Amino acid sequence: MQPVRRLEAVWFMRVPQMRRALLWILVLALGFFLLMPLLTLVLWAFADVWRYPSLLPQMYSLKWWNWVFHNGNLGKSALWSFTTAPVVVLLAWVICLPAAYAFSRLNFPGKRFFFVALLAADSFPRFGIYISVATLFFQWGLIGNYWGVVLVQLINVIVTMTWIPTAGFDGVPRELEEAARDSGANPLQVFWRVTLPLALPSILVASILAFLSAFDEAQGTLVVGAPDITTLPVLMYSLVANYPEPVGAVFSILLSIPNLLLLIFARRILLSGYLAAGFGVR
Amino acid sequence: MKNSWREALIGLCLAALPVAAMFVLVVLPAFEGLRFSLGYVPGDNPAYSTGSHLVTSSTPTLEVYRTLLSSPFVQADLRLTLTVTLFTVLLILLVGYSLALLVRFGPGRLGAAVRSLYLIPMFVPVVIAAYAFITLYGSRGWLDALLHHVGIGYRSPIYGIPGIVMGLVWSHLPFATLLLGSGLDALPEEQVEAARDSGAGFLSILWRIILPLNLTPTMIVAAFSGISVLGSYTVPALLGPNAPQMVGVAMEQYFGAYRQPQGAVALAMITFALAAAIGALYVWGISRTRRHG
Numbered sequence: 153m154q155p156v157r158r159l160e161a162v163w164f165m166r167v168p169q170m171r172r173a174l175l176w177i178l179v180l181a182l183g184f185f186l187l188m189p190l191l192t193l194v195l196w197a198f199a200d201v202w203r204y205p206s207l208l209p210q211m212y213s214l215k216w217w218n219w220v221f222h223n224g225n226l227g228k229s230a231l232w233s234f235t236t237a238p239v240v241v242l243l244a245w246v247i248c249l250p251a252a253y254a255f256s257r258l259n260f261p262g263k264r265f266f267f268v269a270l271l272a273a274d275s276f277p278r279f280g281i282y283i284s285v286a287t288l289f290f291q292w293g294l295i296g297n298y299w300g301v302v303l304v305q306l307i308n309v310i311v312t313m314t315w316i317p318t319a320g321f322d323g324v325p326r327e328l329e330e331a332a333r334d335s336g337a338n339p340l341q342v343f344w345r346v347t348l349p350l351a352l353p354s355i356l357v358a359s360i361l362a363f364l365s366a367f368d369e370a371q372g373t374l375v376v377g378a379p380d381i382t383t384l385p386v387l388m389y390s391l392v393a394n395y396p397e398p399v400g401a402v403f404s405i406l407l408s409i410p411n412l413l414l415l416i417f418a419r420r421i422l423l424s425g426y427l428a429a430g431f432g433v434r
Numbered sequence: 435m436k437n438s439w440r441e442a443l444i445g446l447c448l449a450a451l452p453v454a455a456m457f458v459l460v461v462l463p464a465f466e467g468l469r470f471s472l473g474y475v476p477g478d479n480p481a482y483s484t485g486s487h488l489v490t491s492s493t494p495t496l497e498v499y500r501t502l503l504s505s506p507f508v509q510a511d512l513r514l515t516l517t518v519t520l521f522t523v524l525l526i527l528l529v530g531y532s533l534a535l536l537v538r539f540g541p542g543r544l545g546a547a548v549r550s551l552y553l554i555p556m557f558v559p560v561v562i563a564a565y566a567f568i569t570l571y572g573s574r575g576w577l578d579a580l581l582h583h584v585g586i587g588y589r590s591p592i593y594g595i596p597g598i599v600m601g602l603v604w605s606h607l608p609f610a611t612l613l614l615g616s617g618l619d620a621l622p623e624e625q626v627e628a629a630r631d632s633g634a635g636f637l638s639i640l641w642r643i644i645l646p647l648n649l650t651p652t653m654i655v656a657a658f659s660g661i662s663v664l665g666s667y668t669v670p671a672l673l674g675p676n677a678p679q680m681v682g683v684a685m686e687q688y689f690g691a692y693r694q695p696q697g698a699v700a701l702a703m704i705t706f707a708l709a710a711a712i713g714a715l716y717v718w719g720i721s722r723t724r725r726h727g
Contacts, residue, residue, distance in 0.1 A: 260445030280702020428616030
């Protein structure tokens, strides 16, 4: 074992006040790193004139909000975003949740292989897939098509929607199911009344992550959906490149609002360990 | 024994759904891409057959890979990608652990505050995060202005490697902290208490008890972030230098700007090989903690 070397600076750590100060510096630095980019963006969204090196805008206005709201593309893109992402989640439920139950509760050959194979497929670099998928979709008439976009966004959520609920079903105590069965419930009733409600939090966590991933997806959507289907993140790419700072900032805030509402709603459940269980922690 | 047959059949049918979806949407396209990168150019696929610098061969050839890997530009791209991945993963672990430890062991109010903050990046679309980074850290951005008032010179890191690393760390933090934090929650409280009672300092508790017991989550976070960073696109497309590039961006350039789909697909294959190596590490890591099947 390596002897612990006593450095000169150690005395510093022995003084409680110093230690507390160090802790607070660390926290402030982390807070700055996490939040400051977003705060700057909020300032930009309300700035009319903001010249370097002023720390705050010289003049505020809402004119860029007006501009963004009167840009016809916003409504169209929002519509595409909110009609694709939720459908991706629904489709993922249909495809993945029965499988999650099977992975957790049934014995069948190749179980572990299939479970891990999902991850193997998932680690293929996205853009390589999108190029090839686009040529397949072209043959199937799915380019510039609503379902093409849904399918391309689905790629990123399959593993999440299978793995996390599998851990959720794993976490339902078998004794509870057996007790329900002993008191006369049939297997289907046991599933609906006992198993599913107890696994629901993990399904919710997976759904939140799936929604975020689908909502955030831009690269595949651009490749498959162009030119007709532009979701909000796709529009954001062109706005960032072609318009002054406030436009991107206003748009960013608009694009973040639904997600931040989701965050407030989902915070507790996300913090309760279902995500970690899905990825094999514990 | 009839029952176990039925169970196996139902299990296979249910599990087949996501596996089939993955097969059609990922494995099949990846296989098509692999054949294409080996010189087989399908005539009925205009996206492939109209590319420039096509290598066409009736037998598999590694010509595309040879050309690609001998290019100094691609070599620089790969070096940059590996450097960024390494530093990003290390920083994600470092910052993720700091946050997770603050939540677990920090004084009450502080822990709660950190807990409500660190999830935020998960809910902010990556393209917005990258954009926000430019407004804060860019040349003549807010930080530049602040340091100007204090009288410190500032050179923006945003269009260099540190810019990419910072952006990627930011966007991967919630996932990492959640997983590391869950691992810490599972630590036996008594062991930490006992060590503390016997006078061990925080650092030695961290090094001797917490890190060894939390090895699995650490490996999982490293593997998943590593794979995700390797193929990342949005952050390195908006931040970082114009050249060399991360492979994710290089792929897009090969496909779009250079009109060389074969090169793009071959780059994807190379990246996949790297990701698969990390993935193997992950599978080895979880097979030690949990047995499925």
